[in-house]
Amino acid sequence: MGLHYAATLAEWRRRFHESSEAVRGLGFDDRFCRLWDYYLAYCEGAFRERHISDVQLMLTKTGDRSSLYGEPASSELPASRIVAYVARAGSQASGARRP
Numbered sequence: 001m002g003l004h005y006a007a008t009l010a011e012w013r014r015r016f017h018e019s020s021e022a023v024r025g026l027g028f029d030d031r032f033c034r035l036w037d038y039y040l041a042y043c044e045g046a047f048r049e050r051h052i053s054d055v056q057l058m059l060t061k062t063g064d065r066s067s068l069y070g071e072p073a074s075s076e077l078p079a080s081r082i083v084a085y086v087a088r089a090g091s092q093a094s095g096a097r098r099p
Contacts, residue, residue, distance in 0.1 A: 001056060002047045005047050005053075006048045009040055009043050012040055013037065016037065
């Protein structure tokens with residue numbers, strides 16, 4: 001999902017720039033606009049470089065996969081591979097936080 005989120009951030013940034021006069025009209029100053037632009041650009045770059053990412057999880061108490069109908073993971077990956085992927089992603093994320 002991370003690369004898709006980078007594209008979303010790029011679109012949000014584009015729309016923010018298109019609406020800059022309206023944003024200023026709401027009382028936000030140039031400093032705020034520069035800071036928000038920096039934030040959106042930084043996050044987009046971090047997602048593109050895979051320095052950060054995001055995941056979507058659906059947990060069930062019983063392990064009943066019927067609640068996943070329509071979700072790609074329910075038909076593409078067995079539960080054991082999904083768990084392994086999440087565990088691997090978690091260990092990579094925690095490793096990225098270490099100095």
